[in-house]
Amino acid sequence: AQSVTQLDSQVPVFEEAPVELRCNYSSSVSVYLFWYVQYPNQGLQLLLKYLSGSTLVKGINGFEAEFNKSQTSFHLRKPSVHISDTAEYFCAVFSSGAGSYQLTFGKGTKLSVIP
Amino acid sequence: DGGITQSPKYLFRKEGQNVTLSCEQNLNHDAMYWYRQDPGQGLRLIYYSQIVNDFQKGDIAEGYSVSREKKESFPLTVTSAQKNPTAFYLCASSPGLAGGNTQYFGPGTRLTVL
Numbered sequence: 001a002q003s004v005t006q007l008d009s010q011v012p013v014f015e016e017a018p019v020e021l022r023c024n025y026s027s028s029v030s031v032y033l034f035w036y037v038q039y040p041n042q043g044l045q046l047l048l049k050y051l052s053g054s055t056l057v058k059g060i061n062g063f064e065a066e067f068n069k070s071q072t073s074f075h076l077r078k079p080s081v082h083i084s085d086t087a088e089y090f091c092a093v094f095s096s097g098a099g100s101y102q103l104t105f106g107k108g109t110k111l112s113v114i115p
Numbered sequence: 116d117g118g119i120t121q122s123p124k125y126l127f128r129k130e131g132q133n134v135t136l137s138c139e140q141n142l143n144h145d146a147m148y149w150y151r152q153d154p155g156q157g158l159r160l161i162y163y164s165q166i167v168n169d170f171q172k173g174d175i176a177e178g179y180s181v182s183r184e185k186k187e188s189f190p191l192t193v194t195s196a197q198k199n200p201t202a203f204y205l206c207a208s209s210p211g212l213a214g215g216n217t218q219y220f221g222p223g224t225r226l227t228v229l
Contacts, residue, residue, distance in 0.1 A: 009155065032214045043119075043205055043220030044158075051215045090157060094214035101171070101212055107157040 002027040002095050006106035013081055014114050021076040021109045023091035033074040034092040035065055038108075044090060050074065061085070086113045117142045119221035121206050126226045128193070128200070136191045136224045138206035144219070146212045147189040151175060152203040152223075161204075164189055165212045193226065201228045 007022040025031065032051050036044040048059025055067040065076045074091060091106040119140045128134045140147065146165050150158040160173030164183040178197025183189055189208075193200045204224045209216040 004157075034217075036220075041223070041225075043207075043222050044218075045220070046217045049215070049217065101160075101163055101173075103160070103214065103218075105158040107155055 004106035027095040032094040121221035144208035
């Protein structure tokens with residue numbers, strides 16, 4: 001069975017500082033990796049995804065993530081955060097499995113940007 | 116505008132009552148999903164549907180039921196058998212069930228059992 005670990009439940013950071021939100025996964029097969037963002041009392045919105053090819057993936061709002069197969073990680077980064085980035089961020093992993101749908105979400109990281 | 120709508124936004128239920136949450140999409144997507152979100156728990160899959168008149172149980176289907184009679188609609192019924200139904204419920208859709216597809220989410224329904 002696959003699992004997703006988001007290592008930090010809360011991350012406070014000052015405005016214009018860089019941030020990294022960490023995500024590790026476990027899966028014995030090839031995977032697709034996603035980062036979603038959720039603003040308060042709203043649904044989730046895709047930030048970026050890795051399917052294949054270049055391990056550095058660029059997404060919306062200036063975010064990027066790097067797939068590291070040897071470390072089974074997919075950390076999300078932004079070089080300079082804004083107040084509007086305050087939200088909860090979810091890492092998700094899909095791995096192929098016979099006869100079932102397996103998209104697993106992490107428990108989320110709440111990013112708080114401090115003015 | 117294309118998207119997913121969920122109604123109602125807030126729902127209150129007395130213990131022992133069944134309630135139905137609505138989910139409609141106009142994205143022409145084949146696949147639809149229902150998730151439950153609890154604080155600090157991430158999203159857990161309740162049911163998913165790959166195509167009309169077909170649906171599969173997810174990780175936490177007990178106490179829930181769904182139907183998929185139309186491509187654009189995927190209502191979720193929370194039955195009295197669900198022991199702890201208070202949660203935020205999210206509906207999503209994607210072009211197909213393949214893993215690389217992006218899921219598009221509705222705004223959610225917050226259910227509270229009184």
